[in-house]
Structures are given as structure tokens and as C-alpha cells.
Amino acid sequence: MFRRLLTLVLVIGACSIAQAQKSTPTDMVPVKGGTFVPLYGSNNQTVTVQSFRMDRYPVTNAQYEDFLAKYPKWRKSEVKALFADAGYLKHWASPLGVGPAADKLKDSPVINVSWFAAKAYCECQGKRLPTVNEWEFAALASETKKDASSEPSFYQRSLDWYSQPNPKYLPPVQSAFKNYYGLYGMIGLVWEWTSDFNSALIVGESRQNASLDRQLFCGAGSTGASDVKNYVAFMRYAFRSSLKANYTVANLGFRCVQDVPVQTTAKK
Amino acid sequence: MKRFTLYLFTLIALGLTACQQEVAHEDDSCCAKPVAEGLPDGTGTLAIPAAALTDMSLYNLDSDWQNQRGEELKLQNFQGKVQLVAMVYTHCSYACPRIVADLKRIEMGLEQYKQEDIGIVLVTMDPARDTPARLLQFAESNNLNPKRWTLLTSEQDNIRELAALLNMKYKMELDGEISHSNIISVLNENGEIIHQAEGLGVEPDETVNAIKSLLQKI
Numbered sequence: 001m002f003r004r005l006l007t008l009v010l011v012i013g014a015c016s017i018a019q020a021q022k023s024t025p026t027d028m029v030p031v032k033g034g035t036f037v038p039l040y041g042s043n044n045q046t047v048t049v050q051s052f053r054m055d056r057y058p059v060t061n062a063q064y065e066d067f068l069a070k071y072p073k074w075r076k077s078e079v080k081a082l083f084a085d086a087g088y089l090k091h092w093a094s095p096l097g098v099g100p101a102a103d104k105l106k107d108s109p110v111i112n113v114s115w116f117a118a119k120a121y122c123e124c125q126g127k128r129l130p131t132v133n134e135w136e137f138a139a140l141a142s143e144t145k146k147d148a149s150s151e152p153s154f155y156q157r158s159l160d161w162y163s164q165p166n167p168k169y170l171p172p173v174q175s176a177f178k179n180y181y182g183l184y185g186m187i188g189l190v191w192e193w194t195s196d197f198n199s200a201l202i203v204g205e206s207r208q209n210a211s212l213d214r215q216l217f218c219g220a221g222s223t224g225a226s227d228v229k230n231y232v233a234f235m236r237y238a239f240r241s242s243l244k245a246n247y248t249v250a251n252l253g254f255r256c257v258q259d260v261p262v263q264t265t266a267k268k
Numbered sequence: 269m270k271r272f273t274l275y276l277f278t279l280i281a282l283g284l285t286a287c288q289q290e291v292a293h294e295d296d297s298c299c300a301k302p303v304a305e306g307l308p309d310g311t312g313t314l315a316i317p318a319a320a321l322t323d324m325s326l327y328n329l330d331s332d333w334q335n336q337r338g339e340e341l342k343l344q345n346f347q348g349k350v351q352l353v354a355m356v357y358t359h360c361s362y363a364c365p366r367i368v369a370d371l372k373r374i375e376m377g378l379e380q381y382k383q384e385d386i387g388i389v390l391v392t393m394d395p396a397r398d399t400p401a402r403l404l405q406f407a408e409s410n411n412l413n414p415k416r417w418t419l420l421t422s423e424q425d426n427i428r429e430l431a432a433l434l435n436m437k438y439k440m441e442l443d444g445e446i447s448h449s450n451i452i453s454v455l456n457e458n459g460e461i462i463h464q465a466e467g468l469g470v471e472p473d474e475t476v477n478a479i480k481s482l483l484q485k486i
Contacts, residue, residue: 045442080323080324080328081323081324082323082324082325082326082328082433083328115432116429119429195428196428196439198428198431198432198436198437198438199437199438199439199440241437244432244435245429245432245433
């Protein structure tokens, strides 16, 4: 009798372990919330970011192949032009996968994906795209510090990366720079989509879109940046502002995030 | 004893099923959009099949919206008619009254057409404060003819998705204002963008002509 009870406890236990693992996946890392001053914040105002979980790596070609196997409507042959332009997955040899270069590319970040495709991918994993603020907050970390924004050497890493042409084959995600949180490739691998990319670069009450570019690229306008030496983040904001939701770009990938669930104390 | 065993096994079975159901449920619930499917409950007044949507139709977005009367609708409900679309928020003190004025100027250039031929859609960027009731109040205080003007709200995520397709950029500021671009879009009867005017106080002629040439084709 006791043994049966034990079995019952074990079964229920196994189930809840599975549940617990689902809620803290090993392929994600926690990013503890905090405050920071975004580059194009209003009047250097501090922004608060809640705690969240972020994918350890950008989404890879192999992972994206799995996604397409399950959700055919996102295949190159099926997707509507509204949701992804003609360059969608153009680095793949077939609509279903990378093809002959698979051994070189399966663990490399997937690129040439639109915002809609990235968003759908994350939603299918029970996740979402990070906001600009979440992404920038997590990207402030060096190997050893949460906030390396005061270290010139940290910017040098980005500058070195931005000044290099895209390699023919992007390296595997595991080989990329790993930061304080355990996030790989926030710098040095690919640019990444954010959920509110179309909030970038609005400064004040803009009268028309063109004025945004002027604010950014004219000498006087660029002093609007909260930290002028932060040319790096400046590049990212500028890039985001140039995107449209169905654009696909050869060095633009994504990773997903999740809210940290509110802790329930009642669970025994 | 035997009964107790049975009871135990039932419990175990239930436990396992619950576990599996959870997983299965997750598979089903994700990826709900953007899919162009028919109205789910079949109660919709529009009998337009999803297949009729063209590739670049904004009506491929399957999200749920509410108008100023609190009625639920899909973007597909706007199919079949030329629509002028702009995004606003009613607590806005500067740009939004201007964009409504711009839309009215365009409307004046279209007096020869019947009310029913052209729709004007205002989409809020501020769903937290712009409830249907607030939108109705805004429509009435601006004398917006309900036969022509529809004011829409939805969840922020759906609004951001539509904004992305309209090439709109907007950002919530900490003081409650929203910085945003000003774009008036003309959609043809299929929901494709055929013309966009950026900025405030733009001469209405180009937009009016774009609409006229569309209406001649229909």
C-alpha cells in the first residue's frame, strides 16, 4: 500500500518537475530588472526594466527549420509578402532548410527573417520578442559586469564588430561573446529584432518622419544622444529606425524573451 | 482495498492526463496570428472568404478590434470600400487635432461621392486611456459623421502590428504623451496601401486624387 502511495507521489512529482522545467527552460537565462538611461530616452530619463528571461542564444537555422516543419504557413513558399519580403530566408537552398551548407550553418543564427516571422516564432514557443529597452538593458553587460557602459574597452568590441564585413558563413551561436548574464552573441554575431522596433528614433513631437533622420544624422541633432561616446547604441537605434516589419536583412536575426511569472507562495 | 487501488490508479491517470493536456494546449494556443481565417463563429456579417485577401492586404491581420460603439470587429470588415487610415490618441494636444483636420480637408475634396463610398478609420495608439466610450466622445466633439468615421482600439500588441504595416513609428513617453509619426494612408477596397501622405498640413490634393482614381476603377 505504501508503495502505491509512493508511486502516486512520484508520478505527481514527475509531472510537476516537468512543469517546473518548462517554466525555467535551460535554454534561457534570467535577467534581473533594473534601471538605465537609454540612448534616445526623453531628456535622459531613467527607464525601468522588469525582470525577464532571455534566450541564451539567438535562434539558429536548425531551430528555424523545426519551426517551419511545424508551421508550414511560414515557409518561403507559403508566406504572404505582407509578412515577409522576397529576401526571406534567401540564404537557404530550399524552402525547408539550409541545404548543403547545413553542417556549416545549422548552429548559426537564422537571418533574413522578418519581424512578423520572428514574432510568430517566439509566440509559438510561448515567448515574445524583447522590447528595445529589454534588449538594450541586457546588452549593457560585459563578461564580468552587468553594466559596462563606462568601460571604453567594452565599446571597442562593438566597434570592431561593426567595422568588419559579414562573414560568408556566420559562426555558430555557441562561439560568440558570452556576457555577464550568460547571454551569447548580444554583440558580435547578428543584429536582433525587437518587438517595438518601430518606436525607435522618435525625438519629441516629430512633424514628419524625415525630421527623425535629421535629428539623428545632423551634427547638432546627434548631441541629443544621452551618451555621445555611445556610438554603438546609436548605430543600433539608427538601424532599427530604418526597418519595416516585412524586411529581411542578411545580418538581422532574433532571440525571444519571457516574463518572469509572479511567484506563487501558496503552491506546496 | 481493491476500491482504494482503483481510486489510486484513477488519480494517477488523471494526473498524467492533466500533464499531457497542458502540453497539447500550449501547442494549439500559439501562433494564432497572423492567420487569415474566416470569422470563427460564423456569426460575422461579412461573407468574404479569407482566400479573397490579396498578399499585401492589411486585412490579413486577424486581430480583434472594437469600434467607438464597443462593437467587436475584424479588419476584414473594412474590405470592399476605399479607406483612409490614420493613428491618433485622444489625449494628444497638438498633432492629433491637426491630423483630424487634415482628414477633414481630404473629406471636403470628396464631396461629390456618397458617404458610403469612402470610410475613414482612426486607430488609437493609446488603448489604456482610449476606451470605446472615450473614442465616441472624441468623435462627437469633433463632429465625426459615424456613417463615415470609425474609431478603433485593440490590445497594444495588435495596434503595434498594424502600425508596423502602416510604417507608423510611435513611442510612449514617461509624461503620458506619445511621440509618433503622422501618416495618412489610403487603402484600396482590398486593404492594400496605395498612397501615403507623411507629415501635418500636407496639401490634400494628392491624397484626394489617389482616392478619386481608385473610386473611378471600382
